[in-house]
Amino acid sequence: MKTFKVSISDIKDKIGDEKEISAASDLGKTTFMGNEINIGKTNITGVARNVGKSIELAASVDSNLVLECGRCLESFQHPMKLKLKELFYFDNEESEYNVEDDSIDVERTIIESIALNLDIKTLCKIDCKGVCPNCGINLNKASCECQKRDIDIRFNKLQKLKTRLQKSDKKNQKNSKE
Numbered sequence: 001m002k003t004f005k006v007s008i009s010d011i012k013d014k015i016g017d018e019k020e021i022s023a024a025s026d027l028g029k030t031t032f033m034g035n036e037i038n039i040g041k042t043n044i045t046g047v048a049r050n051v052g053k054s055i056e057l058a059a060s061v062d063s064n065l066v067l068e069c070g071r072c073l074e075s076f077q078h079p080m081k082l083k084l085k086e087l088f089y090f091d092n093e094e095s096e097y098n099v100e101d102d103s104i105d106v107e108r109t110i111i112e113s114i115a116l117n118l119d120i121k122t123l124c125k126i127d128c129k130g131v132c133p134n135c136g137i138n139l140n141k142a143s144c145e146c147q148k149r150d151i152d153i154r155f156n157k158l159q160k161l162k163t164r165l166q167k168s169d170k171k172n173q174k175n176s177k178e
């Protein structure tokens with residue numbers, strides 16, 4: 001079930017009439033402005049009210065997003081609660097949201113509100129260690145030898161340089177004696 005349609009047939013005739021609404025659905029993966037977001041299970045509860053030319057929806061949205069960490073690329077759950085307010089017009093070709101077949105489809109307004117509340121770069125946790133640029137291991141789960149090896153290589157080079165300098169020192173000493 002991927003619809004978030006809420007019937008408003010019982011409040012469409014009288015200005016001021018209102019009804020409580022509640023709906024739940026798994027929105028799953030969806031694309032918003034070129035970005036794929038996985039919205040997952042989402043609940044919406046609120047009040048729809050006839051305000052004349054439109055139905056005004058004021059609701060709380062509760063969803064459980066699945067996002068990809070911008071640093072380690074693992075997916076993680078990200079619960080999000082937000083409030084939204086939207087007008088659904090009865091007869092307005094220019095409006096983005098309209099009443100259709102005596103119901104309002106709240107899915108798109110939910111997706112938009114969530115997307116607007118989403119940080120551009122999300123992290124699975126504030127101190128995510130990311131992945132090793134060398135071997136690609138997830139440094140939150142394991143450690144690798146890359147950094148240690150780097151140090152070893154640098155140390156070895158230093159050692160060689162030292163012996164070379166010592167040798168040439170001796171040679172210089174020999175030369176000065178002669």
Ligand SMILES: [Zn+2]
Nearest residue numbers: 069072124128
């Ligand atoms: Zn991460």
Ligand SMILES: [Zn+2]
Nearest residue numbers: 132135144146
């Ligand atoms: Zn590594």
